[in-house]
Amino acid sequence: MSAIGRLFSCKKPYDTVGTKELFLAAMRENCSYHAAHCKPYREILETAGFSPDDLKTEEDLARLPVLPTRYFKRNQLFSRPEKRLPVKVTSSGTGGAKSVVGFDVKTLWHELKMAVRICKFHHLWSMKPTRYIIFGYRPRKNSLGAAKSAFAFTLLAPAVSRVYALERREDGFVPDLTLLREKLVKYAKGRLPVRTMGFPAYTYFLLKEMQAAGIRVTLPKGSMICLGGGWKQFYAERVEKEAFYKLAYEVLGVDEGHIVEFFGAVEHPILYADCSAHHFHVPAYARVLIRDVDTLAPLDMGRPGLVNLLTPAIQSMPLLSVMTDDLGILHGEGCPCGNKSPWMEILGRVGVKDVVTCAQGAEEVLKGGTP
Amino acid sequence: MILYRGKLYENGEQSRLIDELEGHIFETLSAREPLRPTEVIAACDRLARRAREGFYDDLALPLLESFGISYARYQDMVGAFSADVLKKKLEIELGADWDALPPIGKNTARRIAPLGVLFHIAAGNVDGLPAYSVAEGLLAGNVNILKLPSGDGGLSVRLLSDLIAEEPRLADYIYVFDVPATEFETLKRLARLADGVVVWGGDAAQRAARDMCGVNTKIIPWGHKLSFAYATRSASDEDLRALARHICATEQVLCSSCQGIYVDTADMGVLESLARRFFTIFKEENAAMGRTDPAMRGRNTVNLLCDELERCFPLILREEGVSAVLKEDSAPELSYLFRNVWIKRLPRAEIVSVLKGQKGYLQTCGLLCGAGERAELADLLVRAGVVRVTGGDLSRTIFGEAHDGTFPLREYTRIVEIDL
Numbered sequence: 001m002s003a004i005g006r007l008f009s010c011k012k013p014y015d016t017v018g019t020k021e022l023f024l025a026a027m028r029e030n031c032s033y034h035a036a037h038c039k040p041y042r043e044i045l046e047t048a049g050f051s052p053d054d055l056k057t058e059e060d061l062a063r064l065p066v067l068p069t070r071y072f073k074r075n076q077l078f079s080r081p082e083k084r085l086p087v088k089v090t091s092s093g094t095g096g097a098k099s100v101v102g103f104d105v106k107t108l109w110h111e112l113k114m115a116v117r118i119c120k121f122h123h124l125w126s127m128k129p130t131r132y133i134i135f136g137y138r139p140r141k142n143s144l145g146a147a148k149s150a151f152a153f154t155l156l157a158p159a160v161s162r163v164y165a166l167e168r169r170e171d172g173f174v175p176d177l178t179l180l181r182e183k184l185v186k187y188a189k190g191r192l193p194v195r196t197m198g199f200p201a202y203t204y205f206l207l208k209e210m211q212a213a214g215i216r217v218t219l220p221k222g223s224m225i226c227l228g229g230g231w232k233q234f235y236a237e238r239v240e241k242e243a244f245y246k247l248a249y250e251v252l253g254v255d256e257g258h259i260v261e262f263f264g265a266v267e268h269p270i271l272y273a274d275c276s277a278h279h280f281h282v283p284a285y286a287r288v289l290i291r292d293v294d295t296l297a298p299l300d301m302g303r304p305g306l307v308n309l310l311t312p313a314i315q316s317m318p319l320l321s322v323m324t325d326d327l328g329i330l331h332g333e334g335c336p337c338g339n340k341s342p343w344m345e346i347l348g349r350v351g352v353k354d355v356v357t358c359a360q361g362a363e364e365v366l367k368g369g370t371p
Numbered sequence: 372m373i374l375y376r377g378k379l380y381e382n383g384e385q386s387r388l389i390d391e392l393e394g395h396i397f398e399t400l401s402a403r404e405p406l407r408p409t410e411v412i413a414a415c416d417r418l419a420r421r422a423r424e425g426f427y428d429d430l431a432l433p434l435l436e437s438f439g440i441s442y443a444r445y446q447d448m449v450g451a452f453s454a455d456v457l458k459k460k461l462e463i464e465l466g467a468d469w470d471a472l473p474p475i476g477k478n479t480a481r482r483i484a485p486l487g488v489l490f491h492i493a494a495g496n497v498d499g500l501p502a503y504s505v506a507e508g509l510l511a512g513n514v515n516i517l518k519l520p521s522g523d524g525g526l527s528v529r530l531l532s533d534l535i536a537e538e539p540r541l542a543d544y545i546y547v548f549d550v551p552a553t554e555f556e557t558l559k560r561l562a563r564l565a566d567g568v569v570v571w572g573g574d575a576a577q578r579a580a581r582d583m584c585g586v587n588t589k590i591i592p593w594g595h596k597l598s599f600a601y602a603t604r605s606a607s608d609e610d611l612r613a614l615a616r617h618i619c620a621t622e623q624v625l626c627s628s629c630q631g632i633y634v635d636t637a638d639m640g641v642l643e644s645l646a647r648r649f650f651t652i653f654k655e656e657n658a659a660m661g662r663t664d665p666a667m668r669g670r671n672t673v674n675l676l677c678d679e680l681e682r683c684f685p686l687i688l689r690e691e692g693v694s695a696v697l698k699e700d701s702a703p704e705l706s707y708l709f710r711n712v713w714i715k716r717l718p719r720a721e722i723v724s725v726l727k728g729q730k731g732y733l734q735t736c737g738l739l740c741g742a743g744e745r746a747e748l749a750d751l752l753v754r755a756g757v758v759r760v761t762g763g764d765l766s767r768t769i770f771g772e773a774h775d776g777t778f779p780l781r782e783y784t785r786i787v788e789i790d791l
Contacts, residue, residue: 068677293669294692306669323673351670357624360597360732361705
């Protein structure tokens, strides 16, 4: 079995220590594969003077050329013929450009095994019939990654019903908060557990609205609030986790232990789920490097910088080391949940939203478009 | 919050008040005693004095903090409302004899009259600016309707209602509404009442204003602008240092902020040597000033990493959170902002042909050259569309200077002639 295959068969999803050698071998294997099958990637390696065999120790991972997600939005790099990729996912494209990421069958198999293990670790599987409320829209062919992962999420427990909060209208998507409010109040009277899934901002706005309307319900036992996708354009409205948990308990009667947050990216399809202390531990299938905002040099644990995500999961595209638009910190030890894997704290996106400017065209540039 | 004839109202009263607005404005315009600039100046001066004594510090200090403006600079800005400065402004913009224009021919009097009604669509990029825009309109004798920018912190309404408290006659000349930009029909109604629409903001705001105004309404566009530096081989290290300091100090977010440097050459070698010379100085000034926000540095680093991978540009200098990108084309464009500049070739013979396409967008050029060539180059730049030629500090301000190539008070007034 290939090193990648063995890594994704690893039964302990957070064993980053025990998989040290295996991860390195898998990265080497993945890097060689892309160097052989993707000409632009091979050129990037050559320009950087890097060969897959240079990946000998864990430190060498930092020397592997890192590609920004923005690069994938502007350039299409495939290591397999595009028509042989059964699943295509589009990133949400904050700021205009979108990246299309295609997955081949082998990659999808790895992904599935990983998702099953991680969800099992976090006790997300349930046999109880469940009602789902998705703060997104009904997935369609070629829809965004967020919609697909939200749908996949409804497979964790048998779905009795699925309600989608975003309505597709001519001028984009509009959240139908009234519908959600009615459904939640109705479901609270029933016995079946409810699971909500969506952006923290939408969930928060709904909770705030229900609070303002004086609505307080207790969702049936086993109900969960699941969050994913970060605060994105609502970064300014971001609230402290404690305040969020308090509000959720007050309005829906869901305690902190039943609120789980996910992290992931189209360009780094690894499932990060928060632990009981609400930290994103790094799964064995990935590594995280934090890099200096100026020099890109890897930083020690505890220091803030750019978040660089690494995984050998993908065969279809050279996504083995991607630079996100996020700023974060990697913490080494001391998580009260007992998980020994390092955990990642996301501080926010690079660039700030509320810069005021009168330079011609600056608004577009700050939003992430190309000048 | 609505300010209407000196009284504050909740936004819920908006449509009722707008229904009454036309009648009230006609009443004011029909009144026998028009507003005199001297009355406006006296009220502004009293307000400026209170501001200088710290009366508005509770509102101003947090704003200064968030915009990174020093208290001394704020005091300077307040100075723009003092009687001396406003009187000087009238004289500079409308002429020393603005109050007593000589007659034309034997029997015809000539006078400067207000446009009538101004509708100010304010932008949110500088707090206090909406109030300043109204003050300029008042100085020219106009009735002013102000649409507050979204996210206005209340400073404009407070300043304007205090101005009315200083001079109660101003109540009939100031109307402030909090109409969101999405209420197009309401904005159209307000625009229809106006003789002139003063529009602050980028292309989208300018286009929207054109759509809401009839052809018989004058539009005074204060749009977003692009500024840059032009250097010849004679540019001194001091020139380059002043430019680097300006770039670091303004973070390149102002209309007058330098986005990039044109070099008077067709040779990539010359371009590169100037780029390297500038970059060394740029790093020194950056270190002296302290690096900019890490989130912005990170954003630029990721963008530049992407550019490096794409290999579109011949040279990218990137260190310590500042960067300079050598480019082969000559198009004027925005940089990544926050201490990133482009450096391009532009031989002087091509200044007009290259820049002319950006007509209306160009503002300041920091001209870094020898004394002997300065007049010639400044002339070319002006003909290409630039309205301000400075040294390395492109954002320097001088009281009495024109605004984007024109005097606001001239835009807000008419010359009328009356046969006696």
